[in-house]
Structure formats: structure tokens, C-alpha cells
Amino acid sequence: MEHWVRAAKEWIRSRSLPDARTGQPVCAFVYDLAGLRRHAAQTVEALPSFCHMYYAMKANSDKELLRVIRPHVRGFEAASIGEVRKALAVDSQVPVIFGGPGKTDEELREALQLGVERIHVESLHELRRLSYWSKELGREITVLLRVNLKVELPQATLQMGGRATQFGMEEADLDQAAALLSDSPHLRMAGFHLHSISNQLDAEAHLLLLECYIERAKAWNKLFRMEQITINAGGGIGVNYSDLERQFDWRLFTNGLRRLEKIHSLPDGPELRIDFECGRYLTAFCGVYATEVIDVKSNHGKTFAVVRGGTQHFRLPVSWRHNHPFDVLPVESWPYPYERPEAANYSITVVGQLCTPKDVFAEEVSVSRIRSGDIVLFALAGAYGWAISHHEFLSHPHPEMVYWKES
Structure with a gap:
């Protein structure tokens, strides 16, 4: 699965992270468009001739993803007239x-x-x-x-x-x-x-x-x-x-x-x-939700990593009640004169910024090390992530949408 998060890692490294300290912490959906194109092509090409593939837009109706998927599928499946309009905006003949x-x-x-x-x-x-x-x-x-x-x-x-x-x-x-x-x-x-x-x-x-x-x-x-x-x-x-x-x-x-x-x-x-x-099977693999650790702290015997963003961006884990898979991308720069919060060889719970105890991505997951300023990369975030989330709750900033086109 490493190749699916490579695009997110390359994008993060291209940001010149030490300079990013004066701006917003990292928070983005990174979509690997080249990987999506390969996966969609290989998936559809394997079908026998009496079978046809439509893309279920409910999984992710982002127009950039729709444009990549369109050449490889018979058409789009829409579950509302709004999705019908989005489909026809990408290709009036689809x-x-x-x-x-x-x-x-x-x-x-x-x-x-x-x-x-x-x-x-x-x-x-x-x-x-x-x-x-x-x-x-x-x-x-x-x-x-x-x-x-x-x-x-x-x-x-x-x-x-x-x-x-x-x-x-x-x-x-x-x-x-x-x-x-x-x-x-x-x-x-x-x-x-x-x-x-x-x-x-x-x-x-x-x-x-x-x-x-x-x-x-x-x-x-x-x-x-x-x-x-x-x-x-x-x-x-x-x-x-x-x-x-x-x-x-x-x-x-x-x-x-x-x-x-x-x-x-x-x-x-x-x-x-x-x-x-x-829907999910075509686009889930291409997306990574990348978010910066704001704080690492202990509370009543549990250790929490608080990240920028939350389930208002990526609701899937709390909706499906699972621990969502993630990697920790270390960021060595620490420009502040005080101690850096961290946890090493410990079980942590990854949570977002929302004022609700339900804002949880993964609970009691072992990590070798996680620090404030590191980046958490949630894999398999290309489907039912941003598309199903309650974006305006608490009016936090929206994540960046990054479309990585490198092979």
C-alpha cells in the first residue's frame, strides 16, 4: 500500500515545511491521479465483455477525479439530480x-x-x-x-x-x-x-x-x-x-x-x-488525508494525538466505527524554544479539532513515535471521505485539495 501514499509524501516534502510554520498547519486531501488512472484502467479491462462498469459518483464526485475516471468506464451512476448535472458537466454525452x-x-x-x-x-x-x-x-x-x-x-x-x-x-x-x-x-x-x-x-x-x-x-x-x-x-x-x-x-x-x-x-x-x-473500489485507494499533529497529550491514562482538521473533513472512520489505517511522516524541523510534545512506543488515539468526543480517527493504536508537527497520512481516503462529511461544523478551514499528476 506504500505506493498509494507516495504522492502525499512527495507533495508534503515539496511544501518546504519549515517555511510553512507561519501559515496554517498541513491539512489536505491528496489525490494520486496517475495511480487512479492506472487502477481504473486495470479494473475495467479485467471485466469480461458481457459486463459494464459505471462509476458511482456518491463515493467521490470531485470533478478532477471524474475526468480521470470517465475514459475507463461505460458511464456514471448518479443518486440525485445534482449528481446527474455534475456528470454532464464533465462530459455532456456521458x-x-x-x-x-x-x-x-x-x-x-x-x-x-x-x-x-x-x-x-x-x-x-x-x-x-x-x-x-x-x-x-x-x-x-x-x-x-x-x-x-x-x-x-x-x-x-x-x-x-x-x-x-x-x-x-x-x-x-x-x-x-x-x-x-x-x-x-x-x-x-x-x-x-x-x-x-x-x-x-x-x-x-x-x-x-x-x-x-x-x-x-x-x-x-x-x-x-x-x-x-x-x-x-x-x-x-x-x-x-x-x-x-x-x-x-x-x-x-x-x-x-x-x-x-x-x-x-x-x-x-x-x-x-x-x-x-x-465507487469505493475505484477511488478509495487514490486518496490520502494528510493532516498535521497539533498536540500530543495524556488524559486519564490515554494518550491523544490531536490533528488539524477532523471528522468534518473525513467522516468515514467514525461513520463506520473503525480504526482508519495511517502512517506517521516524521517532520524533523521544530522551530520553537520549548519542548516538543511526543509519544514513543505507545498506544495513541488520533482525534481532530472538533468539540465532541466522537471526533476520532483511530483509537488505541500502537506507534513507534509521534510528535507535534509530524504529519499523519490516512490511506484509503479517496472514497466516502470529504464527500460524506459535515464540512461547516464549527467553521474550521477546509482542507486543501491536491491533485498529484506525477507517475
Whole structure:
């Protein structure tokens, strides 16, 4: 994982840190654009031809990252009309698929007018509304029906299906959906959206889930009689924050997809297409949250490293309740005439500047040495970092956004 933080280290060294003492402490998201480009290309190139990759913008909709990713993916997946607009601002011709459980009439109308590629429909009521607005506006639109499967799901960090959630319709609703679609000439039924889990780290388990998706979709097609079935399997491909060297086995997974194609592609059956909308797996690795240690202190038997910034910049660790992986980059310069706070060979808790005890990045983690003025580099910060954080809480300065383009 060292190569993913190299860009951040090179940028920090280029800042001439001793001179930075008169300004704000270091605090930045550093994005390795060259690394992102390589990773996106290699990930998508490994997919078999019946599979397509969309980028889930919710993970990180920074326009510089979108520009790097765009040449390597089929299109973008948007979960709001705001994300649709961002996607089209990067490339006015990019295919956009539009999902999410709470689409307003205004969003449906604008999506139709902007010509999105597909809309993933979450309920019978949404299907009726989309049928109404497509007729009113005279716009045809391709749809997938999002179904909340009644199935035992493999373990993963988040579960959007297999139990009561706000996502998708029940399988029992498909009869009514088929009837509605038959009376909606502006809606083109293309398949099913079956994103059930997120942050899956087991490639074999994910292949078994995909096979379940395929079997269900083929059975449901008796109602719809499609010549091609599109299955949107969502994202769901995970990132391992606790063991950086044991990541999802993408090569094993894509080889398994080829086996599934051979098993389920029959000469007299419908053509099969699988779409993925990965976000975290594409961008997490390219980002580092770099932040300077302001203070090192002990309190009631625990040692704390207080850093510039906090979870208002990088909310993922507290949101997912994990210790986020980090390195300490030593900074030897210490221009002050008083003692430098430090902890050596000790367990520390890394916290931010916010006035809340929940502002924690990592708790009771052993370090060989950490000092005021050193830089903490949080790896795997390219997804669900800045994008999900409450930026204005306490009105602290925002971090720099650094786009490192060196190879």
C-alpha cells in the first residue's frame, strides 16, 4: 500500500515545511491521479465483455477525479439530480444511470429532459409517476426495477436487501410492475437492479450472490419476456481498512464472471448483461488525508494525538466505527524554544479539532513515535471521505485539495 501514499509524501516534502510554520498547519486531501488512472484502467479491462462498469459518483464526485475516471468506464451512476448535472458537466454525452429511493417529481422530470440513459425504479408508486411524466413530456426512458430480494445474504459491512430497508420493491410487486409497464409505451423495461450489500471483501461469496441474481432474473423474465436481461449488481465490492494487503480478489472475481457467462448463456435463452456501479473500489485507494499533529497529550491514562482538521473533513472512520489505517511522516524541523510534545512506543488515539468526543480517527493504536508537527497520512481516503462529511461544523478551514499528476 506504500505506493498509494507516495504522492502525499512527495507533495508534503515539496511544501518546504519549515517555511510553512507561519501559515496554517498541513491539512489536505491528496489525490494520486496517475495511480487512479492506472487502477481504473486495470479494473475495467479485467471485466469480461458481457459486463459494464459505471462509476458511482456518491463515493467521490470531485470533478478532477471524474475526468480521470470517465475514459475507463461505460458511464456514471448518479443518486440525485445534482449528481446527474455534475456528470454532464464533465462530459455532456456521458451515459448516466439514475437511482435512489426518494426521487422527486422535479428530479424525474429533469432526468427525462436531460436524457439520462436509464432510471432505476424503486417502487410501484415511482413507476406510476415515471410513466405519467414520460407521457406528459413525450420522452421515452429505459428502466430497471430495483428488487429487494428475499434471500440469505453473505456478510458485508452494509446490507440494503434481504431484509426490511427503504431500497427497492418486493418480489411480490413484480406482477403489478409488469402490468404497469405493458400500459406505459414510453417506458422500456430492460432488467433489474439488485444491489443488496456493500463492502463485500470475499470474491467467492460475491460470485455466489451474482449467480443468485442471475437465476432470479431469469425466472422473473417469464413476466417481462425480454430478449436481453440487464442485471445491475450495484457496487458492493469492498475495501479492507483493517488489513491493507488483503483486498478483494478482483482477478479471481472476473475469472468467475466468465464461468457464470458460460453456464448461463444458452442459445435459446435471453442475452445476459451485468452492470456494476462501483465507487469505493475505484477511488478509495487514490486518496490520502494528510493532516498535521497539533498536540500530543495524556488524559486519564490515554494518550491523544490531536490533528488539524477532523471528522468534518473525513467522516468515514467514525461513520463506520473503525480504526482508519495511517502512517506517521516524521517532520524533523521544530522551530520553537520549548519542548516538543511526543509519544514513543505507545498506544495513541488520533482525534481532530472538533468539540465532541466522537471526533476520532483511530483509537488505541500502537506507534513507534509521534510528535507535534509530524504529519499523519490516512490511506484509503479517496472514497466516502470529504464527500460524506459535515464540512461547516464549527467553521474550521477546509482542507486543501491536491491533485498529484506525477507517475
